[in-house]
Each structure stands twice: as structure tokens, then as C-alpha cells.
Amino acid sequence: MTVSDLTERELIARIQQTLQPAPPWLTVGIGDDGAVVEPDRNRLEVFTVDAIVEGVHFDPRLTPADAIGHRALAVNLSDLAAMGATPRLCLLSFALPPALPCDDFDALTRGIAALAALHRIHVVGGNLTKSPGPLVVDVTAVGAVKRRGVLTRAGARPGDEVYLTGTIGAGSAGLQALRTQPSGAGDDYAECIRRYRYPEPRVRTGVLLGRNRAATACIDLSDGAADAARRIAEASGVGMILQAEALPIDPSTRSWFEARGADPVTESLRGGDDYELMFTVRPRNRGRLRAVIDHAGVAIARVGVCTPGGGVRLQRTIGGVVEETLPPGFGHFR
Amino acid sequence: MTVSDLTERELIARIQQTLQPAPPWLTVGIGDDGAVVEPDRNRLEVFTVDAIVEGVHFDPRLTPADAIGHRALAVNLSDLAAMGATPRLCLLSFALPPALPCDDFDALTRGIAALAALHRIHVVGGNLTKSPGPLVVDVTAVGAVKRRGVLTRAGARPGDEVYLTGTIGAGSAGLQALRTQPSGAGDDYAECIRRYRYPEPRVRTGVLLGRNRAATACIDLSDGAADAARRIAEASGVGMILQAEALPIDPSTRSWFEARGADPVTESLRGGDDYELMFTVRPRNRGRLRAVIDHAGVAIARVGVCTPGGGVRLQRTIGGVVEETLPPGFGHFR
Structure with missing residues (x-):
């Protein structure tokens, strides 16, 4: 029927x-x-x-x-x-x-x-x-x-720290895993696939961040973390430096990309199927953030800082040398 | 481009x-x-x-x-x-x-x-x-x-009179005219075509009817007048008798259907592209309705009455004999 x-x-x-x-x-x-x-x-x-x-x-x-x-x-x-x-x-x-x-x-x-x-x-x-x-x-x-709890993309200031909820890249890895093995059952990437199929919107975290005024700016990662960073930077009129080593990428996501010769950091920053939040916090409001972390029920990682200059950069130590770059966002027209 | x-x-x-x-x-x-x-x-x-x-x-x-x-x-x-x-x-x-x-x-x-x-x-x-x-x-x-101005389909009672804004059937005739003559220009049915393409939602009338509590029930005709009548009757738990002679069908609509051997009354009741309102008014509230008519900027016609029994009937005099029937609604799944 x-x-x-x-x-x-x-x-x-x-x-x-x-x-x-x-x-x-x-x-x-x-x-x-x-x-x-x-x-x-x-x-x-x-x-x-x-x-x-x-x-x-x-x-x-x-x-x-x-x-x-x-x-x-x-x-x-x-x-x-x-x-x-x-x-x-x-x-x-x-x-x-x-x-x-x-x-x-x-x-x-x-x-x-x-x-x-x-x-x-x-x-x-x-x-x-x-x-x-x-x-x-x-x-x-x-x-x-x-009124006091509204979060936008536009409130970040230089010196604000940048945070991410949960982990990134899992949705993207999950989709790739499904495309490779459509049956999807019984493999090592069941968690990535679950993350792709049933993303958990960070409703509680967003509400808490607004309610206790911990965050100065916030955005969700529907078009990937790199894109989100650029949008906060643009809307707030700041720059941003992200630390590659600080990015929350779970082991199975990392192993999925590495096993295919891809760079987990680049792929996870570009991936468009994470429904995590990126937000910025004034250093003096870390106490408020602590209260949010205690009740959010999801890991929250500090991944960078806002800078006076425009542009978003990724700092990364490769072979002892600090490099700066940022992959493009998940830029398809949608 | x-x-x-x-x-x-x-x-x-x-x-x-x-x-x-x-x-x-x-x-x-x-x-x-x-x-x-x-x-x-x-x-x-x-x-x-x-x-x-x-x-x-x-x-x-x-x-x-x-x-x-x-x-x-x-x-x-x-x-x-x-x-x-x-x-x-x-x-x-x-x-x-x-x-x-x-x-x-x-x-x-x-x-x-x-x-x-x-x-x-x-x-x-x-x-x-x-x-x-x-x-x-x-x-x-x-x-x-x-709160006092909300209109629903559910407030009609037996004895309430049934009204229609504007005219019915024009959208349906306009669509047929377009299908017959896709160029659409310079024919006798330009007004029907305009009604099909640029329907005028009866925003002012709806607001006035709610504001001065003239109407007991109201619905729009997106699926045709016959369907609308049935829905008010069902939601309000009443019956309805519509008078064929009272239905507001403009001359070009009538002539379009007649020229094609179709019955203008049936076609206009079934037609699904009119965005008029059907509503019911207690007879003692005719004064309120008068105030609405004075400010609505659209003709309003009394077309029937609500009855205690269920079901919607169309009363029509054909060759001196009163017949009762009602065409089906614009019932496609949409």
C-alpha cells in the first residue's frame, strides 16, 4: 500500500x-x-x-x-x-x-x-x-x-574563547561508511552511522548557554565547523584561530578517515552533517560556562580563540612546525 | 542564467x-x-x-x-x-x-x-x-x-445563515480557459484568468467578521464551496441547505461553463481555485454583518441556511421543480 x-x-x-x-x-x-x-x-x-x-x-x-x-x-x-x-x-x-x-x-x-x-x-x-x-x-x-537569553552569531569579541559541543566529523564519516557498505550492520563504524542518521540537536546546551548568558555568539554546525567559524567571525567582525589538536574528533571517526588516506582534521571541519553547536565565551565568564557544562549532558571542548584581525585560521603542528590553514566549508547550495 | x-x-x-x-x-x-x-x-x-x-x-x-x-x-x-x-x-x-x-x-x-x-x-x-x-x-x-475574534469551522448552529464573499467558479473557469488557450491574451475570459492567477485572499473580511463577532463559523474555499459547506457542517454538527439561485457566479464564469455544455452551478461549487470565504451568521447578528459588508470592500451573498439535520443539500428549481443534490468537493489529495 x-x-x-x-x-x-x-x-x-x-x-x-x-x-x-x-x-x-x-x-x-x-x-x-x-x-x-x-x-x-x-x-x-x-x-x-x-x-x-x-x-x-x-x-x-x-x-x-x-x-x-x-x-x-x-x-x-x-x-x-x-x-x-x-x-x-x-x-x-x-x-x-x-x-x-x-x-x-x-x-x-x-x-x-x-x-x-x-x-x-x-x-x-x-x-x-x-x-x-x-x-x-x-x-x-x-x-x-x-529577551536576555537570545543567542546570535554576532556577539563575539576578540579574546573570546571558541567552544564546540560533542564531536565533529562523525556524521560525515557515517555517511561515507553507509555509501561504502550500504548494509551498514555490524561494522566498526556503527556509532558514526548512528550519528549520521539520528543526530542529537543540542537543545539543552543552547538554552542553558542563553539562559545564564555564558555565550557571546552561537551557531549550529549544519554546514560544517569551518563554515560555522567563518560565519561567527563575519557576523561578529572578529577573526578566529582554531587549534587542530583541540578539535573533538572521536576515535572511530579519526580511524575511518585515516584508513582511507584522508586527513581527519580537514574532513571533520568540512563535514556538513554534524548538528553540534559552536559558541564563544568571554574568558571572565568561564564560571558560567562551567555551570552549563555541569548540566548540558554533552562534552564541551575549547577549540580556539577570537582575534582582532578578520579571517579564520587553523593552527596545527606538523613535524614540529606550526602551520596555518583552513579547509573550505561545506559549501554546496542547499 | x-x-x-x-x-x-x-x-x-x-x-x-x-x-x-x-x-x-x-x-x-x-x-x-x-x-x-x-x-x-x-x-x-x-x-x-x-x-x-x-x-x-x-x-x-x-x-x-x-x-x-x-x-x-x-x-x-x-x-x-x-x-x-x-x-x-x-x-x-x-x-x-x-x-x-x-x-x-x-x-x-x-x-x-x-x-x-x-x-x-x-x-x-x-x-x-x-x-x-x-x-x-x-x-x-x-x-x-x-481571543474573542477567533473564527473556526465549528460554531454554526441550526438557523444560522450561510454567506459567501466574492464570486465562485472564476478560478476554475480561468484555469480551463488557460488550458484551452494557453496564450490567454485578448479573450473574453481575461477576468477569470486573472482570478485564477492572482486570487485575492479575503483578509479584511475575515478580520472584520472575527472582530465584531458577526460570524459563528468560517472557512476558506481552497477545496471548493461544496467541500467547504460539508466541512463547516461536519465540524459544527449541523446540516446545510444551499440555494442554487443565490450562488454568486459572475456572468463570464457562467458563460464559460455554459458555452462548453457544463453546468455553471455544479462547476462553480466544485471548483478548487477560489479563495473566497464561506461563513455563517446568526439571523439576529445581521446588523453586525451589515457593518462588515460596509467595510469589507467585496460583495457578500447569502446562499443558504444551517439546518438541524446532518448533510449538505443544494436546492435548485429546474423546470419549476425543486431538486436537491450537491456535487462532490474538489477532492484530489493535496
Whole structure:
């Protein structure tokens, strides 16, 4: 059975079955011309939208349908996290190829619903359309943040230290591993593959960083760490020096790239499938950062410093000589 | 030159050039991980999302690119109007085939920007992605409404009178006319074609109906008037009798269908490209409705009445005999 065997109403009913009960602030939910919502008192709202497209952002042969759903919501949660916002509500818009099996449709929505439940973001509405083209999963997410807790890319100053959550490069290694061994099972890189398929948006860390004003700038790594560094530098009007030795690259990621003759540092900086956060902290606010680290539930590594001069450089000791360079960002048009 | 010759950043810059200056409530606009917005004080928010897909909702040979943009926003404005909400902000998400000419991209965004300026809805963010498939234009729109001014489909009671804004069937006739004469120029049905390409969402009427509590239920006609009637009836738990003679069908629409041996009433009730509103009014609130009619700037016709029994019927006098029937809705999966 494919989605073309069902009416829009039947498909919506299948989505609704996966959702949590409506929160009290949802005055009118799915089923009218729009959803009616009571805003969060004394909070600003953060809006973000991101689409993932079959054949561009995922290959359905390598990504189970529930992972497609997970990733579609995760990219948006990651954007909210980078702004310091607590996830609140989202809207889903799917363009569905008629041949999409109902089982995949169900798994897709299950992947979204599971991550939504985890982060208490409520699906308040959406749109389903058929399409002669690839599957497109478009998610609009809305979060809430106190005025003082808003994080942007623009607040870094020279002397601020640069940090990364989690590790980088694993998503990229995971995707390469899947392409090499599509079965993906039982190999040494299961963790990289899991990171690629089910990235964990750093929602808690982003909210904590904003709430206690530890960070001066923040961005998520959707286009890679090198790109993120350049964007903070540009938006804040600073330069940045990253230390290659300090970059958090886990052993299996390192070993994946090394075994293929690639440089783990370069690959991990370029890799576009990490949904970690990069942020900057004034040295005198290290105490605040400490409090965040205690509650974030994820490792946080200091990887560099902001400088007065423009440009982002990577400092790296090769054969006892300090070299400076930076690989390009994950620059495809997306 | 096509969109694949430009970077995402360049394309975003082209969109930004078409937009109005940022309103004071927009704390962080396009260019960060999310847009930061100050909610409207003492208002509820209405959220809606709708996508239009090349080959499903429009044929690019029949619909100029600026009309595609116009329609993509109009369907969302129409949803906000049906809820009684004043448009406030929107987010755009485009899946772009690489071969899309830049001129079409510019016209598409111009079509959105022009309608956005007219209704004072601000584009606060968006997402661009390439796609191997058809053009997909996904718009999420947010409006503001006082708690007392929210309109839903669910408030109609037996005895309430049923009204329609504007006229019905013109969009459907316009699309047929375009398909017959793709050049579209200089024919008798230019007005129908204009209605198909550039529908006018009834934003002002919807807001007025909610604000002075004239309407008990409201819906927009995105899937046709017959479908709209059924949805109000179902959501409100009432029946409905529509009067064929009272339906607002303009002469060129009527003549288009009659010239082709089709029944204008049936076709106009089924047609899915009208963005009018259907709403219900308690007879004792006719005075309030009068006030709305005075300021709505669009004709409003009484077309029927709600009944205690379920089901929607069409009453029609054919050869002196009253018949009752109702054509099916615009029921394609979309």
C-alpha cells in the first residue's frame, strides 16, 4: 500500500495517532484552517524553517524513513538551540511521491514524533501534498526565549574563547561508511552511522548557554565547523584561530578517515552533517560556562580563540612546525 | 542564467531586495539560525502552512512565475482570513530545480513580496534548497487575533445563515480557459484568468467578521464551496441547505461553463481555485454583518441556511421543480 491509496484525511489521521496530547496553550489544533496558539508570556519567539529533499539531503537507500523524519526535525531543533530557544511548536509540510509506501510514511512521521516528544515540541499543523518529484520534508519550528537569553552569531569579541559541543566529523564519516557498505550492520563504524542518521540537536546546551548568558555568539554546525567559524567571525567582525589538536574528533571517526588516506582534521571541519553547536565565551565568564557544562549532558571542548584581525585560521603542528590553514566549508547550495 | 549559477547567499540577497523594511517587532531577521520576533501583546497566534508544487498545483506554462509566488502566499493569507487573523509574518521554503531561470526566481519572489506588502505580512526567514524535482514553494504564515475574534469551522448552529464573499467558479473557469488557450491574451475570459492567477485572499473580511463577532463559523474555499459547506457542517454538527439561485457566479464564469455544455452551478461549487470565504451568521447578528459588508470592500451573498439535520443539500428549481443534490468537493489529495 502506498500513500496514493489513502486520502489526505486518512494520512493526517495516521500522523495524529503518533502525536502527544495537545498542550493547554493550543487553543485550536489540527483540523481547521490554521492552528491557534497562546504565546508564551514574556518570551520572544524564534522561527526557523528547513527542508530536506530526497536525493539532495538524504538517500532513501541509506537512511531509514524514521531517520529521515528524525533528521528533518533535528535540523530545526538545532537552529532553535543555536538561538538559545526552547522548542515549542512545529508545522510539517510533506510533498509525497505517490509511490511512497505507507509503511515509510508511518516511519517518517514516527521519527518526527519520537524526537518531538523527547524535546516537548508539539506538532500543531501541517500540509500534505502529492508530488511527481522527490520526497520533500519541510519543517517550520518555533521556540521561546527570554529577551536576555537570545543567542546570535554576532556577539563575539576578540579574546573570546571558541567552544564546540560533542564531536565533529562523525556524521560525515557515517555517511561515507553507509555509501561504502550500504548494509551498514555490524561494522566498526556503527556509532558514526548512528550519528549520521539520528543526530542529537543540542537543545539543552543552547538554552542553558542563553539562559545564564555564558555565550557571546552561537551557531549550529549544519554546514560544517569551518563554515560555522567563518560565519561567527563575519557576523561578529572578529577573526578566529582554531587549534587542530583541540578539535573533538572521536576515535572511530579519526580511524575511518585515516584508513582511507584522508586527513581527519580537514574532513571533520568540512563535514556538513554534524548538528553540534559552536559558541564563544568571554574568558571572565568561564564560571558560567562551567555551570552549563555541569548540566548540558554533552562534552564541551575549547577549540580556539577570537582575534582582532578578520579571517579564520587553523593552527596545527606538523613535524614540529606550526602551520596555518583552513579547509573550505561545506559549501554546496542547499 | 539559472539559479544553479548563484550561491544560496546570492539568492537570499535577491529575495531581501524585494522585501519591505523590517518592522520594529523583528528583533533578529534573515541571516541568523532563526528569526527572533516579539509577539503581539494580548493576541493569540494563528499558524498555517501550505505548499504549491509544479505539476500539481500549477503548470508553469500557464502560470507566470510572479503568479506562482502570489498564489503560494495567497493560499496562506486565505487560511489566516478564515481564522479571523491579521497577517503578521511568514517564512518561505523553496525547493528549486537547478534549471529554474533567475528571471523566474526573481519574478516568483516579486509575486510574494508584492502581495506581502499589500497585506503587511513580513517575510522573516526561509530556506532555499536545490531539488532534482519540481519547483516546490512552501509558505508558513502567522497571524494575530484577539481571543474573542477567533473564527473556526465549528460554531454554526441550526438557523444560522450561510454567506459567501466574492464570486465562485472564476478560478476554475480561468484555469480551463488557460488550458484551452494557453496564450490567454485578448479573450473574453481575461477576468477569470486573472482570478485564477492572482486570487485575492479575503483578509479584511475575515478580520472584520472575527472582530465584531458577526460570524459563528468560517472557512476558506481552497477545496471548493461544496467541500467547504460539508466541512463547516461536519465540524459544527449541523446540516446545510444551499440555494442554487443565490450562488454568486459572475456572468463570464457562467458563460464559460455554459458555452462548453457544463453546468455553471455544479462547476462553480466544485471548483478548487477560489479563495473566497464561506461563513455563517446568526439571523439576529445581521446588523453586525451589515457593518462588515460596509467595510469589507467585496460583495457578500447569502446562499443558504444551517439546518438541524446532518448533510449538505443544494436546492435548485429546474423546470419549476425543486431538486436537491450537491456535487462532490474538489477532492484530489493535496
